[in-house]
Amino acid sequence: MAHYEEVTVRGYDEFSQAISERKGKDIFAYFSGNKDAQGKSWCPDCVTAEPVVRGEMTHLPEGSVFIYCQVGERAYWKDSNNQFKKTLKLSGVPTLLRYGTPQKLVEDECFKSDLVRMMFTED
């Protein structure tokens, strides 16, 4: 039994729902481009980053939440008016952030296991 809760969501509405149901919790969110039927994302950086992020999840704080969010297809993401860019202010995928704090790792920062570990263990 993991010491954190993992939630999988697709799209902005599901993401907002997941957040609102977990008020007061320490929430980490990882945003990735959608995966195809073979499980491969259209976003090459996301493909590289995911195993790195997953590899550090044992360091997540006790009682925290990890939301894995697929943002949508490439066309949706490229539209600068999409909800993630407009409301959450995401600048790129993959993004790993700690909800409600300025702690964020963007794109190639997510390739670095020590940075991911730093985010999960920092208070």
Added chain:
Amino acid sequence: MAALCRCRHRWKRNNCLHVLTRNLTGKYDYDLVVIGGGSGGLACSKEAAQLGQKVAVLDYVEPTAKGTKWGLGGTCVNVGCIPKKLMHQAALLGTAVKDAQKYGWQISGPICHDWATMADAVQNHVRSLNWGHRVQLQDKKVKYLNLRGSLLDEHTVRGLTKAGKETLLTAKNIVIATGGRPKYPTNIPGAMEHGMTSDDIFWMKTSPGKTLVVGASYVALECAGFLTGIGLDATVMVRSIALRGFDQQMAGLVTDYMEAYGTKFVKECVPKRVDKLSSGALQVTWTDTHTGSEHKDTYDSVLWAVGRAPETKALGLDKLGVQLKKESGKIIVGADESTSVPNIFAFGDIGEGRPELTPTAVKAGKLLARRLAGHGKELMNYDNVATTVFTPLEYGCVGLSEEEAEERHGKDGIEVYHAFYKPLEFSVAERDASQCYLKVVCERGGDQKILGLHFTGPNAGEVTQGFALGLQCGATYCHLLQTVGIHPTCAEELTKVNITKRSGLNATVSGC
């Protein structure tokens, strides 16, 4: 017998084992340990790491008397330049909105400012900078320790957690960049219990309300300035002169503008005591040094801006023989930032005689790191450093004040070109530009080398920066005359200045 054994065991554990470790490996834990994670410390440690040195940086923030604390980045990021400039901007926007109506914007009613919204946005930005620094250090392989650092010996730094847990680090070189903290007055009852400092104001979640700012430093004036600008009742209590050390004519223009725009000034007065009333408000009693009479008034907040003290007390410097300047308490440093102990260096606000500025600390830190890593011998050049005071009417300057120039060259050895000008944008806004002024202090003979340049007006920092390059290149008044201005700007007036103080002629510039 038992006692003897106990003693030996203790000595072995604390000292001997440690010495053995060092000797066995033949080297230290780190090439460089930096104490202080502010503008200087971070720049130095990152540069050193980039040059292949093994570096650790210790940063620790002792909470204020009010319990305020903050993250990595030092004074500038957390309780200085950054939040100050953002709040100054908030105030300027308030003025701009008032001007906007004259430019045609239809604004329905009186506008008011919400402190909490501003503070939240500013504090969030600062926190993102704290995080950014954490990521940078990690990325550049600098070991970061959130511990209170002190020196045990010339090569050993001790780090302490809040709970008192100890970590020891040995280093070939040690750099002290611990900066300073605001001073509280020592002889005023109630000062510490009821008042706050610049360390607190930027982290307040609720409005400071009617505020008394004690002091006339740039910290005092900038804070009183933005408080007035966002609509609060702000008073500055000045003991003698404003902006000591700055050109006094310019200082006068800055304070005149502030007074005209609503900041109250209580001059030649010193506070005597601060009491908290049953309503929660603060009652300040002060003495008018001119008449000797006593006065009282009530405020919601009292902000002490009466100087900054260097963070040297808890470093253990006296034990090591690191010399401090008695009057200031700062560390005496050489041109290469060295101290009286060969492998210990100090720079930034902590260094005696150094400007208390971020850019000089950053540059000095990088150059020091390069020298320590054996990459060059370049020393920091502290001459002609441009600065700006971000009061409601900003004041930018580079080089000598008129007083300093007179002292060095004599009144007859300098020529001061000056002008009162009016920013174009003030015209439509019907704003008073009486304090918008500039002067260029030059040598009188020869090419008339520029010794100092002073400017009050909007965006003074942006205006002054480029001219700092000119001074660095040895610009003369002739060069200035050869420079064509950009029109229409305020900065162009600097390229057109031609009336001398000596002539006594009217220095007001007419339009084009």
